[in-house]
Amino acid sequence: MKNWLKVERAKRNITQADLANALNVSRQTINSIELGKFIPSTVLALRLANYFNVKVEDIFFLEDNEK
Amino acid sequence: MKLSNLSALKEHSVKRTGIIFAGIFIVLEIVAKVTGAIEQMNVNLVNIYTTLALFMAAFSKDKVDDERSQTIRYFSLKVTFKCLLIAISINYIYKLNIESIYIANSFLIVYLIIYHLANYYNPEFIFKEGTRQKNWSDKLTVIIMILIGTSFFIHIVQVMLTS
Numbered sequence: 001m002k003n004w005l006k007v008e009r010a011k012r013n014i015t016q017a018d019l020a021n022a023l024n025v026s027r028q029t030i031n032s033i034e035l036g037k038f039i040p041s042t043v044l045a046l047r048l049a050n051y052f053n054v055k056v057e058d059i060f061f062l063e064d065n066e067k
Numbered sequence: 068m069k070l071s072n073l074s075a076l077k078e079h080s081v082k083r084t085g086i087i088f089a090g091i092f093i094v095l096e097i098v099a100k101v102t103g104a105i106e107q108m109n110v111n112l113v114n115i116y117t118t119l120a121l122f123m124a125a126f127s128k129d130k131v132d133d134e135r136s137q138t139i140r141y142f143s144l145k146v147t148f149k150c151l152l153i154a155i156s157i158n159y160i161y162k163l164n165i166e167s168i169y170i171a172n173s174f175l176i177v178y179l180i181i182y183h184l185a186n187y188y189n190p191e192f193i194f195k196e197g198t199r200q201k202n203w204s205d206k207l208t209v210i211i212m213i214l215i216g217t218s219f220f221i222h223i224v225q226v227m228l229t230s
Contacts, residue, residue, distance in 0.1 A: 020131070024133070025131060025133040025135070026129070026131040026133055026135065026136065028186070028189060029133050032135060037189060037191040037194055038135055038138075038194045039194065040134070044133075
């Protein structure tokens with residue numbers, strides 16, 4: 001699974017630390033999600049989408065071999 | 068009190084206290100061994116205090132304890148428990164007579180090291196549970212357990228044949 005989290009963050013000029021503080025997770029968690037190392041839970045994915053005011057599928061998407 | 072608010076993990080501040088006290092007790096024991104004062108002191112009591120302090124350090128929350136740190140905690144516990152099983156088996160089979168409290172303390176330290184290293188370096192494989200890439204560690208554990216089991220079985224047969 002890939003994501004546009006870094007892009008969404010850059011659009012709003014928010015640092016990883018700011019986003020982490022807002023969602024009550026660690027900065028490393030945001031970094032891991034952006035790098036595609038860590039796949040967040042549904043709850044965290046929804047909270048991220050809610051924070052950016054977009055749909056979950058606007059941030060997270062499946063790669064061709066995962067569909 | 069809501070059940071969802073209950074946690075087996077202690078607050079983050081407990082971690083620092085545990086590490087400080089464990090350090091003090093470990094240094095105390097080493098100094099006592101070097102100076103020879105160990106014969107006059109109750110070393111078992113010091114060992115139990117060390118275990119308690121290490122337990123406090125190992126099982127307390129991070130500053131921000133989220134789902135990623137929980138995954139890392141689960142991974143660290145799993146690796147430590149496998150290593151502990153192997154250590155106990157080796158200690159038992161080869162009659163090394165290492166006191167169990169030292170094994171417990173060592174593996175609490177191993178757990179703390181694995182957890183903090185994994186938290187810092189964030190290796191990708193930790194988060195890929197249940198995938199094919201991860202299977203090698205389970206296979207390795209099974210092979211080691213089979214080897215230990217076989218050697219134990221051979222030992223029993225040898226004892227039976229000699230008696």
